[in-house]
Amino acid sequence: MFQRVLICTDFADGLHRLTGFVSSLALAGMKQIVFLHAVPLWEKGIIPRVDNEKIEQAQTRLAKTLGESSTDVEVKIEVLSGKSVDIILKVAQNYQSQLIILGSQSRNLLTEKLVGSTMADLSHKTTIPLLVLRxxxxxxxxxEELTLRCQHLFRSLLLPYNGTPAANYLVQQVKQLAQQQSARYVQACTLCWVLETTGNRSLPQKISPQQAQQSLSEIKTDLEKLNLQVETEVREGSTVTQILEAATMADISAIALSSATIGTAQEWLISSFAAELLRFSWYPVLFFPPQRR
Structure with a gap:
């Protein structure tokens, strides 16, 4: 599972609270936790320079709230100055992180296009899975609630599936997690196929509900061999709306996703399902960046 984890916080995202829940995160399988804060370069002068005052303030703030952890959990605090994405990639490489946790504000497509998205940038520069928290x-x-949330971050996953290469890649990644976990951190998953409706019922669907259910049943059988409890569901309607409704009814811990279009020119032209879900979901999203060729 994810034993070496990098938690990134800008203090506005609330993730610095997790410094007080190291013992709970350890129950989710984490053995090494690095808390990272990126301080922008001080640019009031002619030449940008490191803001040592803010670095010291951030280090003090994180260390002050750091809770006691069990002896088998290694905890580090890193505060560096520079561009956040570059710093995240550098620290993740240094510590060989297996998961990057970060926050994501709710934005519309235009705002994201203008100001950018740390998550979108990272998804094109790393293959490390990203856990995006609202x-x-x-x-x-x-x-009390956060204690339980930290313990069960990955206990029950919702996997949107539609037969595409990205969906098949997602299933393979979840299979690997189940195969590699030393305990039952991932216990269950729900496979949900949404047949998108265009409003014109006279147009034939590319795949019937029966065909979709048959495909899901085959994947279910495969996943159950890994000691996972698996449910399947076929829905019709708006994909984002139906997936969020399925997440509510299935009592899931996180929605798992993969996509190759987030942050690309293709997404600006036609907003992808994954990007829309990241914007509107209040559930944690476990995102698997595509493999680099």
């Missing part, structure tokens, strides 16, 4: 949710959890 800051408003993390900030409002009570300590």
């Amino acid at each position: 800051p408003q949710l993390i900030s409002t959890y009570t300590a």
Whole structure:
């Protein structure tokens, strides 16, 4: 499972709260946890320079809230100055991180196009899985709620599936997680195929509900061999709406996704399902970047 984890926080995303829940994160299988904060370069002068004052303030802030951890969990604090994406990639490489956790504000497509997205940038520069958490949710959890959330980050996953290469790649990644985990951190998953409706019922669907269910049943059989509890469901309607409804009814911990179009010119022309889900989902999203060729 994910034993070496990098948690990135800008303090506005609420993720710095996780410094007080190291023991709970250890119950999700984490053995090494690195808390990272990127400080922008100080650009008031002619030449940008490292803002040592803000670095010291951030280090103090993270260390102050760092809770006691069991002896088998290695905890590090890293505060560096520069561009956040570059720093994240550097630290992830240094610590050989297997998962990067970061927050994501709810934005529309135009805002994201103008200001950019750290998650979108990272998805094109790393193959390390990304766990995207909604800051408003993390900030409002009570300590008791956050304790349970940290313990069960990956217990039940929702996998949107539609027979595409990206969907098949997603299933393969979840299979690898199940095969590699030393304990049952991932216990269950729900496969959901949404047959997108255009509003014109006279147009034939590319695949029937029966065909979709048959495909899901075959994947279910394969995943159940890995000691996973698997449910399948076929829905009709708007893909994003139906997936979020399925997540609510299935009592899931996170939605798992993969896509090769997030942050690309193709997405600006036709917004992808994965990008839309990342914008609107209040559920944690476990994103698997595509393999680089």
